[in-house]
Amino acid sequence: GQQLNQSPQSMFIQEGEDVSMNCTSSSIFNTWLWYKQDPGEGPVLLIALYKAGELTSNGRLTAQFGITRKDSFLNISASIPSDVGIYFCAGLTTSGTYKYIFGTGTRLKVLA
C-alpha cells in the first residue's frame, strides 16, 4: 500500500542533542499526526496538526504542518534515553476516499 517517505530512516544521537525528522508525500493531507512506537506496544499519539502552517508543541516535542500540506516535521529538543523508539508520521484525508497512511518510520537511538 501507499506509504509516506520519512527521513532519516534511523539516527544515533547523544543525550541532550536536538533531533529533527520529516515526512513527505506526493499527496495532500488534511491532518498530519506523529506517533511513537516502543517495542511490544502500539503507536502512541504525540501530536496532531490540523491546519497548513500550524506549529504545535507537546513538551520537548514540536511539530509543524507544511504549507504545501504535503509534508510535516517533528523536532525533539534535549533528547533523553527514553526518547528511544520508532517515530511514525501519519497523513489523514477524508476528501474522496478515507486515507490514514503511515510513514516509513524513523528509528531513534540515544547514546547516554
Place this chain on the structure above:
Amino acid sequence: DTEVTQTPKHLVMGMTNKKSLKCEQHMGHRAMYWYKQKAKKPPELMFVYSYEKLSINESVPSRFSPECPNSSLLNLHLHALQPEDSALYLCASSQGVGNQPQHFGDGTRLSIL
C-alpha cells in the same frame, strides 16, 4: 496505559485453526479500525468500522473476517491463515471517521505455524 485493550497479547495457531482477536474501547468512540504491522514496517489499514457498520475493507483476503458486535467491541475472526499472515495486529479507535486522530491498542502478535 492504553485505553484500547486487545486480547490475546500473543497467539500461535496452525493454518487450519479458527481463532479470534478481540478489541475493546470505553472512550465512547464510534469508529474502530484493524491494522496489520509487519516487523520494521508501518501499520497498514485493513478495515474501518463506523457506527458499528463496516465502511472500508482495504481488499483484505476473506480468511480475515471482522465483526463489530457493539460500539465498544471489535473482533477479527481468523480462519485458514497463511504463514505470511504472521504479524502484529493493531486495533485503533477514534471519535468518528473524520479528521480525528486514532488511538491504538498494544496489538496481538500472531504467529502462524
